[in-house]
Amino acid sequence: MKKKAEERREQILRAAFQAVSDKGYETVTLQDIADYAGVSKGVTNYYFENKEDVFLSLLEWVTDRIYQQEYKAVSKQTTAIEKLEAYLYSVFINPEKNKKFYKVYLDFMAQASRNPQYRQINLKFYENCWKIGRDIVSLGQKEGTFSPDIHVDTASKMIRSIIDGCLIQWLMRDEDHLHEFYKNTCYEVILKYLK
Amino acid sequence: MKKKAEERREQILRAAFQAVSDKGYETVTLQDIADYAGVSKGVTNYYFENKEDVFLSLLEWVTDRIYQQEYKAVSKQTTAIEKLEAYLYSVFINPEKNKKFYKVYLDFMAQASRNPQYRQINLKFYENCWKIGRDIVSLGQKEGTFSPDIHVDTASKMIRSIIDGCLIQWLMRDEDHLHEFYKNTCYEVILKYLK
DNA sequence: AAAATTATTCTGTCCGGTCAAAATATTTTT
DNA sequence: AAAAATATTTTGACCGGACAGAATAATTTT
Known part of the structure; x- marks a missing residue:
């Protein structure tokens, strides 16, 4: 039932x-x-209940699925570098899926900019992503891979900003072959920032 | 007339x-x-002509105004660091204006993800922004301020990705006082990347 | 057959685009 | 320079179409 x-x-x-x-x-x-x-x-x-209920549920469902994927990918690895790589590979999964998700995600962010209910759900997603980032950064510091001067919370926010910024720019340029470019440079920027 | x-x-x-x-x-x-x-x-x-014509004109008008502001601010400075700072101050102008612009901009990007006409206009905006970035980075390399290993075109794309990523995340968090935080960390990330 | 689930129809609202007429501005004529 | 003629701009009522949500009908499950 x-x-x-x-x-x-x-x-x-x-x-x-x-x-x-x-x-x-x-x-x-x-x-x-x-x-x-x-x-x-x-x-x-x-x-x-109604149309809005469908959309709120959709945002929650879709961001949660993405987070689960990311979390799973990162969990499998042991070192900070491996985890960071796994994170990025999971995020930059492939052009088709990224396009599908970010189209919808942009729509929802546009809504969220005016509607606190959507913003709330997105914030939960952010917090999940930040958590992944924090764990990677603090592990890297413990290992001695990343600079001890980096502020963990700040870094986790920046990591997600760079990721979203890259994928949105990629989506706007509408050329699938640039996916690799943005994945790699996104990784380089983050790494350089953390070292 | x-x-x-x-x-x-x-x-x-x-x-x-x-x-x-x-x-x-x-x-x-x-x-x-x-x-x-x-x-x-x-x-x-x-x-x-019709509603769409209004919106296409609006996107063109608003992105052009933003670009003009940025360009003007950067032009006033002479060194790469000064220009970069001026660029970021111009972009992170203040919470009210950033909010107003990015709300509208998110809306248009959501449209652009499916409509090539909007995408075209946004691309023109990107290219203007990238041009600003390129000029700053290559000047910095000539000065010896920035690393000569940085690829100028790549860097210009990353600069804009980081900026948009930060401002979107800031908008989603809906706390005006975080504006300073994102402005500063955005600057730090870019600087660390370029050095 | 009662309850739960799914399919279809109805209704009121809203919006984009049109258009004819009114208002205003400009030019021409006297 | 006043009046007349013409061109431009503004207005808002109106139409056709679309949609959300409600209501109702039909079907399936228990």
Whole structure:
């Protein structure tokens, strides 16, 4: 029972994710989401309060998935450098997925700039990312790989700023082959900053 | 004749800028823009082809103004460090203006991720910004202030990525007092990267 | 058959773009 | 320089279309 309902919700969120990525946050209608999910309009209204509820759930779902991926990738490694590399490989996963996510993410940030509910969810995502950054930086300091002068909290914020800045610029330039370039230079900038 | 028309267009763009900043790209109606400009609805359609034409013009107008400011600030200085500082002071102008611009800019980037027309205008903005970055970096190398190993084109792209990444993160955190923090750390990261 | 779930239809609201008429400005004529 | 004629600008009512959410109907599950 509960299982079924949870699957249904996820099916709808997955569909909403694709729909928003294709058409944009404001353009997508409940009908679109239903169409993408291959269900009728009533279903969406049954599993979610209203349109906003779908979108809030979507942002939470999608940022959480990204964070889980990043966390998993970093956990597998042992040294700070390995972890940092794994983090970046997980973030810069590939052009298709990055495009899909950042299109939607930009939409949501635009919303978040005016709507505290979205901002709240994004802040949770930030805090998760910062945590990953902090762990890497403080491990690196313990190892002696990174400079002890770096302020751990500050660095974790900068790491995420650089990542997002690079991926947004990459997305705006709309050339898949530049993905490698931004991944590598992003890594270099961060590394140089931490050393 | 022409003068009057140009003024009218700017009046409408200025109003549209404020309206979009307040309400968001998709929410703003032609009526809103007219209201903000203190004119009737028909006027907007008289001076612009349609709604999209207003928005395309707005993005071009607003990014151009920003670039002009940055360029002017940098031009006044002579050494690479001074220019870099001036650039960052011009970018991180103050919380109010940054908020107003980045709210609108995020909206447009979300659009640009799916619409090549917006992307084109943004690319022009990027190229202007990169040019500023390149000039600063190559001057710094000539002076011996910055490392000669840095690739100038690459650096100019990174500078803008870091700036946008920082300001977006700052906007999402919605705490004016963090503006100083992001300005300073943004500067430090860039400087450490260039040295 | 009662309850839960899914499909379809309806309704009120809102918006972009049009347009004819009014208002205003400019030019020409007397 | 006043009046008339013409051009430009402004206004807001209106239309067609789209959509969210509600209501209702149909179907499936228990």
